[in-house]
Amino acid sequence: MNEREKEEPVFEIAVVIPRRIVQEKDEGSDCVNVLVQEFRKVGFIVERVHGIAEEFVKLAAPLETLGRAAYELQIKKRTHIGMDLQFQAEDVDAFVRQPDGSIFSWCERFQCYYHLIYGIVNSVGSAKTLKFDGREIRWESGENLLQKLESENIVKQVFPLHDEKKRHKLLKSWALHWWDFTNQPIDEIYSYYGAKIAIYFAFLGMYTRWLLFLAVFGLVLGFVDFGFGLTALYLLAIQYITQFCGKVSVMLIKYENNENTEKGADSLVYKVFGLYFMQTYIGIFYHALLHRNFLTLRKVLVQRLLLSEVLENLLENTLPYFKYSYKKYWVRHKKKKEKGEMTGRIQFTHRAEKEYLKPAYKASISEELEDGLFDDFLELALQFGMIMMFACAFPPAFAFATVNNLMEIRTDALKLLAILRRPVPRAAATVGAWLNIFQFLIVMSICTNCALLVWLYDQEGKWSIEPGLAAILVMEHVLLLIKFGFSRLVPEEPAWVKANRAKYATQAQDMCSKKLLRTISGEMALVSRESCSES
Structure with a gap:
């Protein structure tokens, strides 16, 4: 031990x-x-x-x-x-x-x-x-x-x-440790929460680091500020309408012949993301592809990015806290009513009871097939699609996303450590279906940005193949080729990881072989002594 x-x-x-x-x-x-x-x-x-x-x-x-x-x-x-x-x-x-x-x-x-x-x-x-x-x-x-x-x-x-010692340690080294920006104690997160949550935060940290350069570059180009009233109502309506559609998707998945629960979860991810994709981007595609007004498109992007990020963070962190506070109030009120006391304050003295009253870490659409990471990954995927697919129209979007993700790392950590009940651990090797969704959004972003460049160049809509338009079409094909080339050529496991694994395995094998030889030698010596004593 x-x-x-x-x-x-x-x-x-x-x-x-x-x-x-x-x-x-x-x-x-x-x-x-x-x-x-x-x-x-x-x-x-x-x-x-x-x-x-x-x-x-x-x-x-x-x-x-x-x-x-x-x-x-x-x-x-x-x-x-x-x-x-x-x-x-x-x-x-x-x-x-x-x-x-x-x-x-x-x-x-x-x-x-x-x-x-x-x-x-x-x-x-x-x-x-x-x-x-x-x-x-x-x-x-x-x-x-x-x-x-x-x-x-x-x-x-x-x-x-919760393990209080580990929880307090993670609060200091992770949730309340702002100076390292995207650096996180992934090993400690894995040990405490399991592989699936650790993979999410590793992905979030890596994604945010890649956004830093784009954020600085986008801020240089500047942005314009607009009003947000109707957009807030629209986003709230999308949130609840799509949640209802997600629950319908869960019901449909029960009738599918999936191999296991993980396959069912992936199927659910594809269905619900498709709904959110259509609901979230249909208005933006209208301004980008049909209306073809870049000022209006930038206004819509600013409204969506600011409001969606602010609303999501407010809802995902304040609602669990209010639920927890309401449960504590109701338990106290019920106890006072039973005792006939109307004054004084009843204190919760046991940690287990406090944690029991905390909300569970679960998805907004289903408890059966997914855990709370569904909503967090969905938020990242929708953000990624918005900043990548319309990057030509509004480069400062990368700065919005970077600042939000730096906050997201700490607020999500604080939510898991202080606001919610300790989640049930789930095994995972990758981000699952979300990897294919991000790949799809990358391909879409190449196509949409090239389309935006075409319409900027060909404002009269003549569609004549001039040198500029031909160059944009060639650029699109080159970018798609590079993307698929990276997908094929870049290994999933870096060479240094393989080398270290082989090195440690060789050292351990040598050590175990020596122990085995010593054991065999000892047994042979014992047999030899026994045979000598018998003779």
């Missing part, structure tokens, strides 16, 4: 149970006591907390408990020789540790927790009678305990808890 694993237990999962009116006299049949005993039998460290409105059972798992679950789940982990092998508790030193020094990632720990929590069954040959708040519940032989309690509304929810 490393130093962290020897420290006091970190409670990472909470089980929510409603407060009881009737207390059971027989503790042996009390539903919550039985649940706690079963958790301890599995190997959890358990702590019970009585909140204002609910009771919380907090769970922490030692390495031995997680190791047993990982073995049962047949989780494969990277070894020092570069191979992925099934985890074995007795060979723990052979496996590569996480950036924070722990053996298992947050995603792996979460899988182990759920495997153990939902693996508790009645192993006795007969049914057991459990009691809760004056009711009797029959726990049949072979029946899952937690699922039974959930069906009886005794267990209200199971959710991840």
Whole structure:
């Protein structure tokens, strides 16, 4: 075990149970006591907390408990020789540790927790009678305990808890650390939130760094300021209309024959982005391609960029806070009403209860197929399309996007660390369907910018192939060729990453080979001594 694993237990999962009116006299049949005993039998460290409105059972798992679950789940982990092998508790030193020094990632720990929590069954040959708040519940032989309690509304929810030490550390080094601009502690984010959220912030940081030069260049060209009233109403209408269409898309996806949940999520991304693409850009395409008035087009772009960024940031950060504040107020009000007290302030003394009241990190259109990253990626994709497809008309748009993204990195981090409940970890290797969407927007931007240049050159609309128009058409083909060439020729994994991986694998293999030779030599010497003693 490393130093962290020897420290006091970190409670990472909470089980929510409603407060009881009737207390059971027989503790042996009390539903919550039985649940706690079963958790301890599995190997959890358990702590019970009585909140204002609910009771919380907090769970922490030692390495031995997680190791047993990982073995049962047949989780494969990277070894020092570069191979992925099934985890074995007795060979723990052979496996590569996480950036924070722990053996298992947050995603792996979460899988182990759920495997153990939902693996508790009645192993006795007969049914057991459990009691809760004056009711009797029959726990049949072979029946899952937690699922039974959930069906009886005794267990209200199971959710991840924040690790306060890590959370405060990330607040300082990430959410409130403004001086490094786009630099972020990606390893620490991965260790705490899992791969999918870490990939999003790595993508956001890289995207923002590439915008810095374009932002400076665009500001040099200047921009014009306009009014924003009707645009704000229009954007709000788009937001809610498209959310409704997104919910319809979710319903349609249920009837699709997708291989797995991830494929269904990608299908949902394509459908909803198509809706947002049409709703967001149809007015801009009208001004760019039909109306052909660059001053009006610039006015529309300024309005959309400023208002969409401001509205999105306000909504995604203030709404969860107001929901959290309202829930706290309602719980306090309900408790005062039960006690008949109208004065005084009821304080929340337990962290688990505060986190339970916080909103979950979820998508605005669906909880089933996507997590909260859907909205964050959608915001980035729409911004990318707006600044790239109409770059010729309004170069300062890159400056708007850069400033917004620098703010987005910190506000999203603050939202995840302080405003929302700790998200359920999700495994991911890439940004998924969003990569294809960004590729599509790049191709579209080449075509639209060349079209804008054509109409600037050919204002009379004669469409005669003159040298200028021919040069623009040639430029479009060259840019498309360069784009597809980069897509084909640039490797997905840099050469230095491959070289380092091969180097570390070789060093680890040499070290393991030496240990193996020493082991074999020791065994041979032992056999030799035994044969000599026998003779």
